Amino acid sequence: MRLLADVILLIGAAFTLLGALGLVRMPDVYNRIQAGTKAVTLGALSLLLGIGLLYPQWWSKLLVIALMILVTNPLGSSTIARALLMAGVQPWKKVESNSTGENNP
């Protein structure tokens, strides 16, 4: 059980790290939100699952936290994206030729 919990905690940490990496690597704000939301939601869920395996007496509270994350996390991301679209931020488009050199790393 201890080993399984550690593996799940590690997976959760790894996905959270990937989310952070996505925030750095993605070209525009919409893609950053995508990387951030998805990775951090699953990362947090697996962290909670890992804690639940280590401390089984906490499962009900952890389940409530997980439900809260599942409902509020995508909602917050959508709200930020909506505000950005209303403010006129255009989604990034891949530039095929390298002539501008600005959008193509």
Added chain:
Amino acid sequence: MTTEPVTREETYLAHGIFLFLLVFLLWIMLAGSLEPGEIVTGLMVALVVTLASRPHLSVFSGLRLSPSAIGPFLAYLGVFFVELVRSNIDMARRVLSPSLPLRPAVVEVKTRLSSSLGRLILANSITLTPGTLTVDVRGEIILVHWVDCPPDSDIESATRAITSKFERHLKGFVR
């Protein structure tokens, strides 16, 4: 909603009881114990919360409260978690690949769900599925930011695929 056979008051009562049980369950789960004191306090808090939120109970009117709704709900949960894991693997692949394979676009998706609760659940599900992020909900149109929009393909059928796998199960327990 107008074709609903039960009257408005009955719907309110059923959804009031639903909210009451939900709040009570939440209280017991947070308390983490089944002592009589906790149960009595929980029942009182749930009653106060339900009565206080009566004007907003219409949010739950999109919910189908019948035993036949349990099957689709569980099926939806299964699809949802599979999609959540798939979307993370997909995102990890994109973040880690040196060339950043992205073809982002904002597309419009039509939904057949009529209630605001159903649209909320669908919009949240879209955000957590591979490569899509809900940007706005305007009536039956959902604006979706798509990381990998296939070029020169049939947008209509491609976007249909985003919603259909959730809508199929969602229609079983929300309107």
